[in-house]
Amino acid sequence: MDRTYAAPADIDARRSRAFTAGAVGLVACAIGFATDRDHFFRAWLIAYLLFLGIALGSMALVMIQHLSGGAWGVFRRIFEASSRTLPLMAVLFLPVLLGMGTLYSWTHADHVQADEVLRHKATYLNLGFFLARTFVYFAGWILIAWTLTRWSRRQDEGDASVNRKLQYLSGGGIVFYAFSATFAAIDWIMSINPHWFSTLFGFIFIGGQGISALAFTIVVSASLARRAPMDTLLKPSHFHDLGKLSLAFVMLWAYFNFSQYMLVYAANLVEEIPYFVARTSHGWQYIALFLVIFQFAVPFLLLLSRDLKRTPHRLVVVALWLLVVRFIDLFMLVAPEFQSTGANLHLLDGEAEGGVYVHWLDLAAPLAIGGLWLWMFFTQLAQRPLLAFADPYLRDALESTGGH
């Protein structure tokens, strides 16, 4: 049996195309940084969160796969390659650190002094602790992704003793992921509006990462399934599994989001409602409605169809669409907190909320980060066989006719 399972030859062309796109985006972002710094930081954070979501969500799904097994293990190498982009994501986080003064009002000492709530929150929301937490998140994520890869390599070399170790690491890793992703969501997104808080916020972020990671994996595997070596290995039943998982995460995302909305609506507390007031007025309500329909209702109804899930070239349309709405959803989490001038937080300038606006940097930043990220992804994907052939459950997975 041929055990190379090397990536198709055209992956190098894709790599260089992605790198070119990333370079063009970076130049545009550099111009934006020089001319329109406030917009740049906001746009960068939004685009950053989208691709971080793919990488982190993929890492979490690899760990779930190690723990649960299942026929969708045939996609493990794609998830693994996504998770190995995390070191690049750590580097790409640097602009966010540079822009903390713009993004996070609690970094301004005078502002915190004048605000009693922020004075009390300063034990948690202060620069030193923020940096330490950020370091712990990235160190933990990179360590987990790196160890999973190292043991997965040893599995390929025929060392069956790592099978159990992979499971133990995955069990602990899932717990670390759930906590770190929750706190990262609080630190990086929720603290943009430091007065507001929601306990479900982290889980909404995690649910969204699941959607992003699965949608991206569907897009990549649908493309791989057209070429050797995967064309003879991937069957409709495997895409069926990815489609079912996507449906589950779409529902999970909607469930968390709605629960958060309903609890805030029911409690009607002054500390909690500004978040939703900002997102249901000044034009933002149309984007909110758009997300309810196009990140939940439409994908949900489409993904109910068994035929669609088993037809890769149709499933891939839904997946691409999900990636687009994920970006709009992250835009919706971050952007309404800023005035349309992007000058600074409405909290700093009184409570005036800005209307909907899209800046050209909102397109340049995803191009820059997305291009570089894809370049890293393709590099990582090409480095290892496309199939985890030493996986003890792989034979069952390849023969599976679906139903998991």
Next chain:
Amino acid sequence: MAHVEPVPTLYGLMAEFETPTALVSAATKARLEGYRHMDAYSPIPIEELNEALGLGRTKVPLITLIGGILGGIGGYTLEYWSQAIAYPMNVGGRPYHSWPHFIPVTFETTVLGAALACFVGMWMLNKLPMPYHPVFDVEAFTRASRDRFFLCIESTDPRFDRHSTSKFLESLHPVGVSDVAP
């Protein structure tokens, strides 16, 4: 008045196999031979049998979907009727038709409607409950829940003929072929 003795009829003919592979290949051959009214019995689920027997797509998902939609509409209507029409109550100044509060109940009744429709629909499509079935009378059939695999060609099939069908089943190398009394 002459009394006509009724011709002894059959429910069908049943062949017994030792492996699921033999059963699937027998079902495939029977279908190629032109038989349509037949059923297979196995102690374990065999996914290939669906195709081998030429079974169409099940209607259970559609019934479940309809049940879910009806359950959802029912739940929302119940909430609307009780909160906005029959017993309107001012809760913290919110409108009577506070739809976010209605969603959890709507969700629950959607699941309830879908689950009930799925359960009842599956039973009805399988004609359950069925305390008696002619195949139970075949002695060998007790092993259908343990380690044997059965293919029964029913006498309602247009191509069914006691003699030739029996011969055909014998040609599949079964453990045995039994008559199934009606």
